[in-house]
Structure formats: structure tokens, C-alpha cells
Amino acid sequence: MNHARQRHTRTERRDAAENRQRILDAALKLFEQHGVEQVSMNQIAIEAGIGPGTLYRRYGNKSELCMDLIKDNIVLLFEDIEAYLEEHQDEPPSQRLKGILTIFIAFREKKLQLLAGVEEVSPANKSQSRTPSPVYDELHEIISKLFREMTVNELTEPDNVFRTDILLMALKKDFYVFQRDVRGYSPESFLEQLCLTFFPQTQKDKP
Numbered sequence: 234m235n236h237a238r239q240r241h242t243r244t245e246r247r248d249a250a251e252n253r254q255r256i257l258d259a260a261l262k263l264f265e266q267h268g269v270e271q272v273s274m275n276q277i278a279i280e281a282g283i284g285p286g287t288l289y290r291r292y293g294n295k296s297e298l299c300m301d302l303i304k305d306n307i308v309l310l311f312e313d314i315e316a317y318l319e320e321h322q323d324e325p326p327s328q329r330l331k332g333i334l335t336i337f338i339a340f341r342e343k344k345l346q347l348l349a350g351v352e353e354v355s356p357a358n359k360s361q362s363r364t365p366s367p368v369y370d371e372l373h374e375i376i377s378k379l380f381r382e383m384t385v386n387e388l389t390e391p392d393n394v395f396r397t398d399i400l401l402m403a404l405k406k407d408f409y410v411f412q413r414d415v416r417g418y419s420p421e422s423f424l425e426q427l428c429l430t431f432f433p434q435t436q437k438d439k440p
Contacts, residue, residue, distance in 0.1 A: 252287060259282075295350050338420050
């Protein structure tokens with residue numbers, strides 16, 4: 234590669250990095266002011282001072298943009314979950330699952346808007362609406378494994394994949410905020426209701 238091409242490539246990379254940072258800064262500012270749901274991709278492009286095409290080349294929808302904003306926090310979330318599971322590996326599966334839900338609900342409270350954005354599917358991507366986000370995909374694997382450990386009788390207990398799907402739906406923004414703001418459950422009482430609903434004390438967990 235000649236020197237002129239090297240300089241051109243470095244300039245392109247620098248421009249792309251600067252555009253990405255402008256987009257993220259603009260999106261975070263607008264999300265904090267108005268909430269993720271109320272902000273359009275065009276508003277983000279205008280705030281960032283770039284064309285819509287530049288924005289859509291980097292992010293296909295708000296969900297992808299929110300994922301970029303929150304991805305470092307999500308890495309830390311799953312590191313916390315893994316550390317918790319390792320530290321409490323001798324506890325019954327119901328207790329380990331309660332611990333994971335405690336960690337996730339605290340994360341949900343702290344990152345409510347951005348996590349909601351990760352869950353959101355833009356109108357242009359309705360065909361993907363049944364596809365789980367990477368966050369919930371990874372959680373599904375962890376939770377369904379714990380449900381399998383709790384299973385005493387497969388013939389009389391719910392399917393573990395189905396049970397995990399329903400539990401994850403209960404953890405998403407719309408249901409969680411409704412229970413918190415309309416029903417009046419605190420994060421702690423919400424957690425207790427989840428535990429009572431999805432995994433009351435099982436024979437397998439009893440000494």
C-alpha cells in the first residue's frame with residue numbers, strides 16, 4: 234500500500250470513529266432528555282450533524298444503537314452473573330436463580346431507558362420482532378439451565394424453555410414498569426412475586 238492510500242485509509246477510519254462518537258453522544262443526550270421511544274433516528278442524525286445515510290450505514294435501527302451504548306455495561310452484567318453462579322454453585326438452583334434475578338432487576342432499574350431501546354424493534358424490522366435480543370438470548374440459556382436443575386417431574390411441570398420465555402417476558406420494560414408504577418411493586422416485592430410465581434420451593438431443593 235502506498236503512502237497516499239495509507240493516509241486516505243487512516244483519514245477514513247478517523248472520520249468513521251468521529252462519526253460514531255458524534256452519533257453516540259447525540260443519541261445519549263436525546264434519550265436522556267426525551268426517552269428512547271420518543272426519539273427518532275432522523276432526530277439523532279440531525280443532532281449529530283450527519284446525514285441519515287451515514288447513521289443507517291452504522292446502525293440499522295435504534296436497538297443496534299442502544300446496544301452499542303450499553304454493551305460495556307452488559308459485559309459487566311454477565312461477568313457479575315457468572316461470578317455469582319461460581320461463588321454460589323453449591324446452593325439450590327432456586328436460590329441461584331433468585332440471585333441472578335436480583336442482579337438483573339438492579340441492572341434494569343439502573344439502565345431502564347437503554348435496555349428498553351435494546352428490546353425495541355423498529356417498524357422497518359417488524360419481521361424480526363420474534364427474535365430475542367442478545368441480552369435475553371444469553372439470559373435464556375442461563376435461566377433455562379437452572380429450571381432444568383429444578384425439574385422433578387417433566388410430565389407434570391411446565392416445559393423449561395416455555396417457562397423461561399414467560400419469565401423473560403415479565404422482565405421486559407413494559408411489564409416491569411407497569412408492575413412498578415401502576416401496581417406499586419417495589420423492585421424487591423416484584424422479585425418476590427416472580428419467585429413465588431415461577432419457582433415456589435420444590436422437593437428437589439428441600440434438604
